[in-house]
Amino acid sequence: xxxxxxxxxxxxxxxxxxxxxxxxxxxxxxxxxxxxxxxxxxxxxxxxxxxxxxxxxxxxxxxxxxxxxxxxxxxxxxxxxxxxxxxxxx
Amino acid sequence: xxxxxxxxxxxxxxxxxxxxxxxxxxxxxxxxxxxxxxxxxxxxxxxxxxxxxxxxxxxxxxxxxxxxxxxxxxxxxxxxxxxxxxxxxxxxxxxxxxxxxxxxxxxxxxxxxxxxxxxxxxxxxxxxxxxxxxxxxxxxxxxxxxxxxxxxxxxxxxxxxxxxxxxxxxxxxxxxxxxxxxxxxxxxxxxxxxxxxxxxxxxxxxxxxxxxxxxxxxxxxxxxxxxxxxxxxxxxxxxxxxxxxxxxxxxxxxxxxxxxxxxxxxxxxxxxxxxxxxxxxxxxxxxxxxxxxxxxxxxxxxxxxxxxxxxxxxxxxxxxxxxxxxxxxxxxxxxxxxxxxxxxxxxxxxxxxxxxxxxxxxxxxxxxxxxxxxxxxxxxxxxxxxxxxxxxxxxxxxxxxxxxxxxxxxxxxxxxxxxxxxxxxxxxxxxxxxxxxxxxxxxxxxxxxxxxxxxxxxxxxxxxxxxxxxxxxxxxxxxxxxxxxxxxxxxxxxxxxxxxxxxxxxxxxxxxxxxxxxxxxxxxxxxxxxxxxxxxxxxxxxxxxxxxxxxxxxxxxxxxxxxxxxxxxxxxxxxxxxxxxxxxxxxxxxxxxxxxxxxxxxxxxxxxxxxxxxxxxxxxxxxxxxxxxxxxxxxxxxxxxxxxxxxxxxxxxxxxxxxxxxxxxxxxxxxxxxxxxxxxxxxxxxxxxxxxx
Numbered sequence: 001x002x003x004x005x006x007x008x009x010x011x012x013x014x015x016x017x018x019x020x021x022x023x024x025x026x027x028x029x030x031x032x033x034x035x036x037x038x039x040x041x042x043x044x045x046x047x048x049x050x051x052x053x054x055x056x057x058x059x060x061x062x063x064x065x066x067x068x069x070x071x072x073x074x075x076x077x078x079x080x081x082x083x084x085x086x087x088x089x090x
Numbered sequence: 091x092x093x094x095x096x097x098x099x100x101x102x103x104x105x106x107x108x109x110x111x112x113x114x115x116x117x118x119x120x121x122x123x124x125x126x127x128x129x130x131x132x133x134x135x136x137x138x139x140x141x142x143x144x145x146x147x148x149x150x151x152x153x154x155x156x157x158x159x160x161x162x163x164x165x166x167x168x169x170x171x172x173x174x175x176x177x178x179x180x181x182x183x184x185x186x187x188x189x190x191x192x193x194x195x196x197x198x199x200x201x202x203x204x205x206x207x208x209x210x211x212x213x214x215x216x217x218x219x220x221x222x223x224x225x226x227x228x229x230x231x232x233x234x235x236x237x238x239x240x241x242x243x244x245x246x247x248x249x250x251x252x253x254x255x256x257x258x259x260x261x262x263x264x265x266x267x268x269x270x271x272x273x274x275x276x277x278x279x280x281x282x283x284x285x286x287x288x289x290x291x292x293x294x295x296x297x298x299x300x301x302x303x304x305x306x307x308x309x310x311x312x313x314x315x316x317x318x319x320x321x322x323x324x325x326x327x328x329x330x331x332x333x334x335x336x337x338x339x340x341x342x343x344x345x346x347x348x349x350x351x352x353x354x355x356x357x358x359x360x361x362x363x364x365x366x367x368x369x370x371x372x373x374x375x376x377x378x379x380x381x382x383x384x385x386x387x388x389x390x391x392x393x394x395x396x397x398x399x400x401x402x403x404x405x406x407x408x409x410x411x412x413x414x415x416x417x418x419x420x421x422x423x424x425x426x427x428x429x430x431x432x433x434x435x436x437x438x439x440x441x442x443x444x445x446x447x448x449x450x451x452x453x454x455x456x457x458x459x460x461x462x463x464x465x466x467x468x469x470x471x472x473x474x475x476x477x478x479x480x481x482x483x484x485x486x487x488x489x490x491x492x493x494x495x496x497x498x499x500x501x502x503x504x505x506x507x508x509x510x511x512x513x514x515x516x517x518x519x520x521x522x523x524x525x526x527x528x529x530x531x532x533x534x535x536x537x538x539x540x541x542x543x544x545x546x547x548x549x550x551x552x553x554x555x556x557x558x559x560x561x562x563x564x565x566x567x568x569x570x571x572x573x574x575x576x577x578x579x580x581x582x583x584x585x586x587x588x589x590x591x592x593x594x595x596x597x598x599x600x601x602x603x604x605x606x607x608x609x610x611x612x613x614x615x616x617x618x619x620x621x622x623x624x625x626x627x628x629x630x631x632x633x634x635x636x637x638x639x640x641x642x643x644x645x646x647x648x649x650x651x652x653x654x655x656x657x658x659x660x661x662x663x664x665x666x667x668x669x670x671x672x673x674x675x676x677x678x679x680x681x682x683x684x685x686x687x688x689x690x691x692x693x694x695x696x697x698x699x700x701x702x703x704x705x706x707x708x709x710x711x712x713x714x715x716x717x718x719x720x721x722x723x724x725x726x727x728x729x730x731x732x733x734x735x736x737x738x739x740x741x742x743x744x745x746x747x748x749x750x751x752x753x754x755x756x757x758x759x760x761x762x763x764x765x766x767x768x769x770x771x772x773x774x775x776x777x778x779x780x781x782x783x
Contacts, residue, residue, distance in 0.1 A: 008353045008357055047607045048608070049608060049609075051608075055357065057608075057609065059561075059610065059614040060563045079557075079600075080337055
């Protein structure tokens with residue numbers, strides 16, 4: 001089975017890519033797998049991230065124990081934070 | 091006579107002591123009669139200015155007093171109020187906003203539109219807080235406003251020009267408002283343009299066009315008085331700093347503009363796709379703010395006095411031009427299955443030049459595409475096909491061929507062709523770019539918004555239910571009605587004061603995710619607490635909110651207003667002003683025959699599950715309305731209660747309330763009959779002018 005994973009916001013930088021896939025069966029397994037794949041910084045960023053399965057935020061379902069099935073889309077969605085002093089210029 | 095009574099009652103019946111304004115306002119309105127080509131002062135009492143903070147609230151008050159019930163929106167008797175809020179032009183953060191209001195030719199309800207740009211600031215610098223325009227000129231005219239007065243000038247040489255060419259032809263003025271061919275041809279969702287900013291919604295450009303009014307220009311150098319300058323400087327400095335530090339107003343909006351919402355809406359399934367059939371598409375990232383920033387962005391730009399600077403300037407087709415906002419990207423992009431960001435820039439530019447609302451135009455195109463797909467409309471418009479869209483927009487603006495039908499908007503198109511279930515409008519105003527079946531509080535907000543399908547008038551609960559840093563369960567009913575009321579009141583207060591609603595983002599502190607993991611049990615518990623607090627918020631209508639004489643740092647507006655005007659002002663006063671505006675606009679709509687039957691959404695939103703596997707993914711408007719009315723202090727027919735009107739100092743509307751209640755039953759039906767009779771006026775005007783093709 002394969003789920004699609006999409007990163008939005010600052011966590012993209014920690015992942016180093018916009019999207020990926022995984023065979024994890026729960027969100028908990030997925031987070032652990034991605035932390036192994038991308039490193040500790042990803043793990044830290046993941047704790048500041050909304051996680052949605054097919055658009056449903058997991059905290060309103062089974063939290064990290066939310067089950068995944070083939071074809072699901074998991075979004076790691078971070079709102080932007082003031083990351084650095086760079087802002088658009090005018 | 092209505093004006094005299096109003097002035098007297100504002101002194102002796104206003105419910106309080108006389109408050110003297112020492113700043114913020116210029117204390118002058120002008121009445122411009124285009125039929126008689128006359129200009130005179132229009133008296134507005136200080137108490138009225140303070141009760142509504144100027145802006146949309148005062149405009150609604152003027153319309154309710156001056157506009158006879160049942161007026162045809164395109165008739166010369168309709169009134170157009172263009173005015174400023176108390177803070178407009180003062181230099182407080184985002185104080186470049188101004189407002190226009192009328193009876194909408196698209197909906198028949200109260201129509202308000204708000205814009206950034208320079209017009210409001212320079213209207214004040216010319217010496218006026220607002221202008222009230224009535225009548226109809228016998229040929230194209232241009233109103234010119236300076237410190238020396240107001241002139242009505244011939245504009246035959248401007249008629250027919252795009253908004254860009256018209257603004258250029260007007261020469262050196264401090265600020266300009268113009269309509270394009272769409273307004274001249276009475277397209278029901280025509281807009282008014284101010285530089286690169288737009289009074290976009292409700293067909294306000296068509297009202298100008300019906301009056302033969304092509305442009306309004308303004309120049310002035312007067313100082314806008316500030317009662318307590320040192321205090322004003324102090325509070326605005328702190329407010330600016332807070333906006334710059336906040337994650338949304340200080341980073342996301344400057345860096346990505348409102349287009350930064352695309353990926354977030356897509357992830358949360360609140361992005362309209364294929365005429366609101368779906369809420370997500372795998373190609374949405376191609377039209378996101380991030381993609382625009384990486385590939386097209388030249389710089390960000392902002393309105394006068396704005397530290398947020400959410401505007402985009404992009405390079406496309408070898409030229410620099412305005413970049414599209416989120417709404418345009420959603421309605422002209424994903425809603426049409428158009429995932430080409432450059433094409434969206436072109437469509438946005440076309441709408442701007444022709445003078446049309448991109449939200450309504452996008453919804454109209456989406457509806458036409460689905461009608462064509464279902465064999466109900468003979469048209470070449472197809473989802474995913476973009477090569478004919480710019481031409482179609484031109485046809486709409488000039489009412490050519492099928493454009494003549496599309497120019498009438500989705501509500502009227504459905505009356506002719508069917509498909510009402512997926513005609514995506516509320517009260518006739520096309521829905522904006524947030525699909526509410528995954529944000530049901532937003533859906534309730536749409537259904538109850540006074541001007542119709544508007545995300546801002548709705549209270550923007552999608553921020554809490556989907557795309558904001560904190561999140562409440564988007565599919566539960568609990569607490570949503572009450573939160574909608576609170577947000578709607580807050581947004582109306584901000585808007586009427588002359589500030590930008592984007593400043594409201596900073597009312598909610600950012601950075602919570604640094605301390606509480608968004609998907610944790612603690613976060614879920616906080617969300618549950620917020621929605622459960624609805625039972626407290628349910629009594630907000632009974633609270634004498636105006637007696638809440640406190641100020642808090644994260645709601646800076648009342649402190650700035652107090653410093654500007656010299657009048658003591660608190661959070662309670664500010665929220666009461668918003669509540670007053672909301673109820674006043676509701677009374678206007680009730681007078682015009684709107685009823686509870688109009689507080690609805692298209693059936694696609696209420697009866698079709700967005701997720702076929704989840705029956706909760708539709709908006710249960712009917713189930714949520716009773717709680718909404720209760721939280722508003724309205725009866726079960728959606729009419730403001732006597733206690734509410736008295737609480738807000740609107741006791742003068744009690745006789746109107748009684749009249750509305752008496753004819754409640756047949757009012758809705760009568761309004762629909764009247765509208766169909768009145769709709770023929772657009773064709774009569776165009777035929778008379780010889781402009782109908």
